[in-house]
Amino acid sequence: MSFLLVYVTHPSRPEAVRITTELLQNPIIACANYFPIESTYWWEGSLAHSEEIVTLYKTRKENYEKLKETVQSLHKYEIPCIMKLYEIIAFTF
DSSP, rough: EEEEEEEEEEEEEEHHHHHHHHHHTSSSOEEEEEEEEEEEEEEEEEEEEEEEEEEEEEEGGGGGHHHHHHHHHSSSSSSSSEEEEEEEEEEEO
């Protein structure tokens, strides 16, 4: 069985917790970690800067599409950052 680490950015910790709670209750993920970050990026033709929260989600490989769909449906960003980072081969939950 394969597992994934999925990186998602959020505008605030309460938003990250809200989405994470939904993912845990369904259950689509097994665990999440939160990290405060500062981001600089292009948005609508200009440089933007913001403080964000990154969640690192641990999930089964077969749950990735459901995770992505759920995050996209609940997220406040027009285009949320959702990245598969790493596939783990030997890990259980």
